[in-house]
Amino acid sequence: MSTGRREFLARSGKLLFLTGAAQVAFDAVLRGEPTSAPNYQTAEHWWGMTIDVEKCIGCGNCVRACKEENDVPREPYYFRTWVERYHVPEGDADSPQVDSPNGGYDGFPERYRPGDGSKSFFVPKLCNHCAHSPCVQVCPVGATFESPDGVVLVDKTYCLGCRYCVQACPYGCRFIDPRTRTVDKCSLCYHRITKGLTTACCEACPTDARVLGDLKNPKDPIHEFLRTHKVQVLKPQMATGSKTYYNGLDGSVR
Amino acid sequence: MESILHGVEGYMYPNEMELQWSILIVLYPYITGLVAGAFILASLERVFRVESVRPTYRLALLTALAFLLVAPLPLQLHLGHPERSVQMYLTPHTASAMAMFGFVYLWYLMVVLLLEIWLDYRKDIVRLAGSTTSPLRHVYRVLTLGSRDVSEEALRADDRVGYVITLVGIPSAFLLHGYVGFIFGSVKANPWWSTPLMPIVFLFSAIVSGIAAVMLLYMAATRMRGAEIDMRCVDTIARYLFYAFIIDFSLEMLDLVHRIYEADESFHTLDFMVKTRLYLPHIIVKIVLGTLLPLGLLALTQLVKLTDGARRGTYALAGVLTLIGIFAMRWNVVIGGQLFSKSFLGYTTYKMEFASREGLLAAIVLMILPFLILWALVELLPPWTDATAEARHQA
Amino acid sequence: MDGSFGHKGHLVRVAALFAASLVAFFVLRALFVPAGFGLYGHYRAGAIEENRLRPVAFAGRAACVECHSDVPDAMKGGPHERVRCEACHGPLAAHAGDPAEKKAVRPDSRVLCARCHAASVARPARFPQIDVADHAGQEACTTCHAAHNPLAPPATSAGPAPPTPGPQGGGQKGGTR
Numbered sequence: 001m002s003t004g005r006r007e008f009l010a011r012s013g014k015l016l017f018l019t020g021a022a023q024v025a026f027d028a029v030l031r032g033e034p035t036s037a038p039n040y041q042t043a044e045h046w047w048g049m050t051i052d053v054e055k056c057i058g059c060g061n062c063v064r065a066c067k068e069e070n071d072v073p074r075e076p077y078y079f080r081t082w083v084e085r086y087h088v089p090e091g092d093a094d095s096p097q098v099d100s101p102n103g104g105y106d107g108f109p110e111r112y113r114p115g116d117g118s119k120s121f122f123v124p125k126l127c128n129h130c131a132h133s134p135c136v137q138v139c140p141v142g143a144t145f146e147s148p149d150g151v152v153l154v155d156k157t158y159c160l161g162c163r164y165c166v167q168a169c170p171y172g173c174r175f176i177d178p179r180t181r182t183v184d185k186c187s188l189c190y191h192r193i194t195k196g197l198t199t200a201c202c203e204a205c206p207t208d209a210r211v212l213g214d215l216k217n218p219k220d221p222i223h224e225f226l227r228t229h230k231v232q233v234l235k236p237q238m239a240t241g242s243k244t245y246y247n248g249l250d251g252s253v254r
Numbered sequence: 255m256e257s258i259l260h261g262v263e264g265y266m267y268p269n270e271m272e273l274q275w276s277i278l279i280v281l282y283p284y285i286t287g288l289v290a291g292a293f294i295l296a297s298l299e300r301v302f303r304v305e306s307v308r309p310t311y312r313l314a315l316l317t318a319l320a321f322l323l324v325a326p327l328p329l330q331l332h333l334g335h336p337e338r339s340v341q342m343y344l345t346p347h348t349a350s351a352m353a354m355f356g357f358v359y360l361w362y363l364m365v366v367l368l369l370e371i372w373l374d375y376r377k378d379i380v381r382l383a384g385s386t387t388s389p390l391r392h393v394y395r396v397l398t399l400g401s402r403d404v405s406e407e408a409l410r411a412d413d414r415v416g417y418v419i420t421l422v423g424i425p426s427a428f429l430l431h432g433y434v435g436f437i438f439g440s441v442k443a444n445p446w447w448s449t450p451l452m453p454i455v456f457l458f459s460a461i462v463s464g465i466a467a468v469m470l471l472y473m474a475a476t477r478m479r480g481a482e483i484d485m486r487c488v489d490t491i492a493r494y495l496f497y498a499f500i501i502d503f504s505l506e507m508l509d510l511v512h513r514i515y516e517a518d519e520s521f522h523t524l525d526f527m528v529k530t531r532l533y534l535p536h537i538i539v540k541i542v543l544g545t546l547l548p549l550g551l552l553a554l555t556q557l558v559k560l561t562d563g564a565r566r567g568t569y570a571l572a573g574v575l576t577l578i579g580i581f582a583m584r585w586n587v588v589i590g591g592q593l594f595s596k597s598f599l600g601y602t603t604y605k606m607e608f609a610s611r612e613g614l615l616a617a618i619v620l621m622i623l624p625f626l627i628l629w630a631l632v633e634l635l636p637p638w639t640d641a642t643a644e645a646r647h648q649a
Numbered sequence: 650m651d652g653s654f655g656h657k658g659h660l661v662r663v664a665a666l667f668a669a670s671l672v673a674f675f676v677l678r679a680l681f682v683p684a685g686f687g688l689y690g691h692y693r694a695g696a697i698e699e700n701r702l703r704p705v706a707f708a709g710r711a712a713c714v715e716c717h718s719d720v721p722d723a724m725k726g727g728p729h730e731r732v733r734c735e736a737c738h739g740p741l742a743a744h745a746g747d748p749a750e751k752k753a754v755r756p757d758s759r760v761l762c763a764r765c766h767a768a769s770v771a772r773p774a775r776f777p778q779i780d781v782a783d784h785a786g787q788e789a790c791t792t793c794h795a796a797h798n799p800l801a802p803p804a805t806s807a808g809p810a811p812p813t814p815g816p817q818g819g820g821q822k823g824g825t826r
Contacts, residue, residue, distance in 0.1 A: 057772045057776055058769065069707060070703070077258065077271055079268045085771050087771070098599055110768070110770070121773075138349075139347055140352040141342055141346070142690075142693070147689075148689055153700045157696075157699070158692075158693055158696065159338075160341065163275060167592075168443055172268075172595075172597075173269065176334060181335060191702065192705055197707075204707070206737075343678070344683075347691050365667070369663065372663070376659070399666070400662065401658050401659035401662060407655070407656035412660075
């Protein structure tokens with residue numbers, strides 16, 4: 001437990017320090033006003049995320065938090081992040097049963113009986129913020145791009161809504177917002193991370209299965225995580241340069 | 255939208271359940287394919303000196319123009335923000351195949367098609383500018399660009415420039431339709447689309463559809479005018495249709511055999527999709543009705559000596575089936591590529607609406623529109639050189 | 650009539666027409682390409698700033714602790730020590746900004762606790778989970794468990810104290826090695 005306590009103190013201290021540095025902006029944040037990030041230097045950051053499948057309990061907090069924070073349409077066809085439940089029958093990794101009822105927004109109704117020789121687990125998914133993003137490559141006008149600090153963002157006033165990027169994403173993380181008729185996707189809560197906060201999904205995760213990481217910060221726990229865990233990305237054969245690193249990713253995960 | 259959930263079988267990523275590209279995006283490659291194919295037929299005469307297809311030369315060019323003018327419309331109806339489409343000209347992302355659309359389209363329209371039509375018709379335009387008494391004469395006067403020079407030297411210059419333009423036009427036509435194939439073929443995320451063969455398959459099926467369309471239009475228009483169908487011309491066109499079809503069929507078979515043989519991770523899910531949700535459009539409509547049957551009919555005309563009437567009927571049937579088959583091919587590529595999940599664990603269905611912006615009604619209207627435009631173009635710039643048409647313009 | 654260009658005058662006119670439209674194209678392009686485009690890459694530089702402009706819904710633990718400084722002490726040593734406030738209490742940036750006007754609502758424990766702790770085959774085996782009906786019947790979870798430290802005896806308790814936890818790690822399965 002002592003390691004846990006030390007980590008907790010370090011985390012909250014860091015959080016206090018960072019918000020202290022952006023005090024002016026933070027006050028506005030508390031008032032609920034949209035505001036800029038005056039002390040943030042893009043060159044000092046390279047964002048990614050770690051997901052520990054062994055810690056995810058499928059509570060759906062992240063899905064709800066994201067929809068709340070980012071005003072995502074509540075219908076079951078639009079998700080910036082979602083959670084999948086895998087049920088791998090004994091010895092048959094090729095045919096897992098996968099479900100994601102409303103993306104995991106309302107949790108997962110129990111469906112499987114224990115003791116049938118299978119294994120089950122949850123896998124949260126989101127935009128992988130690829131360093132060699134195929135979605136950025138195919139945009140005809142430059143309405144989606146990777147920011148200098150490694151976040152793949154959408155320019156909503158410039159997007160034509162042609163949907164080519166939605167086709168090009170191997171992970172299915174993009175969708176068309178029916179209200180703006182432009183594309184939308186996980187922005188890694190860019191409006192939060194540039195003010196020293198963490199993403200909404202990481203904030204709401206009760207087990208620290210999802211943790212934001214800054215690869216350019218030598219003190220960030222992501223370096224320790226990557227060094228001490230057997231880490232994978234989704235669909236490595238696509239060579240997308242995904243910056244979402246999974247621990248405990250089973251071979252049956254799609 | 256509720257019905258989408260019910261149409262899902264197995265697992266689809268939540269954002270994948272609703273199809274992104276509708277029937278309008280099926281229509282776009284179909285239309286540009288007809289443009290490219292019609293132009294290739296026209297170039298047969300102009301560049302490769304296949305003199306027997308001369309009667310269809312002007313009709314082919316006008317057909318290409320009519321369809322090219324309609325081509326951007328399905329895209330505009332599909333875009334979430336069509337008013338922003340000008341951005342493709344302002345800030346084209348050169349890494350994106352789709353960004354090429356604006357420039358390839360403009361190039362082909364202005365530098366190839368319009369210029370070639372103008373040069374070929376110039377003598378008639380000048381004559382009609384002088385002789386027409388109806389309000390159309392103003393249109394002809396504008397089209398002359400102020401020059402009434404139809405001397406031997408001027409016409410020779412026109413001919414030489416026209417030859418060069420047609421020569422340039424052939425790779426341009428390849429580019430106009432080939433890049434559409436590349437738009438699909440370069441998407442590594444989608445195994446149904448991702449293959450280097452895609453631009454070539456698209457191109458040859460375009461040539462097939464364009465040739466079939468011009469052949470049918472020529473036969474129908476000649477009949478409507480009460481004139482005699484030039485059988486030597488139609489026989490030649492049908493022969494080229496046959497050759498192009500053989501190449502197209504071989505390419506598609508190559509793709510199929512390759513997929514079945516390699517049986518990579520996507521094969522199982524694609525195979526299942528073809529045998530269930532795509533069975534009607536892919537196996538029945540495209541392969542049997544749209545490829546094997548017309549190929550058989552065309553082969554028949556090459557092997558057995560038929561009467562003129564029988565040949566005409568066979569060509570007409572083969573032509574219609576071909577056009578349906580090539581449409582089905584576009585459908586299978588565009589819609590088929592979105593029916594299966596990128597997790598390879600599930601399928602969804604395409605709920606085509608009728609009267610909405612991207613619905614069936616819009617598609618039908620967009621397919622009728624080029625024929626209306628063609629009719630207007632044929633009235634304005636008659637492709638026929640017989641007396642009947644000239645007499646009509648005096649009125 | 651077309652003396653200066655021989656018999657190619659009409660071709661020159663066409664060429665001039667094309668040249669004029671080309672010039673017009675470049676002029677229009679220069680006028681209408683949005684400001685800041687291409688500064689950092691093939692996109693509008695202003696889009697980065699626009700993506701930062703969004704109101705925040707979750708305030709973060711530090712903001713809560715500014716007023717509720719007693720809660721971290723209550724959680725100390727318990728299995729919920731690392732769980733952030735808004736994971737259970739929902740987005741509270743509005744409340745943190747205006748505590749008097751924008752009240753927080755206490756969540757219903759039967760709904761909230763089951764979200765994480767209802768038994769499921771897919772949950773990590775070492776994660777504490779129970780069959781809710783078996784374990785609690787119709788009772789609210791907070792009858793026996795203080796939400797901030799569920800394994801400590803609650804201040805006002807109607808029932809027995811919860812059992813002592815099993816082997817070390819009644820919380821995160823795996824943990825950091």
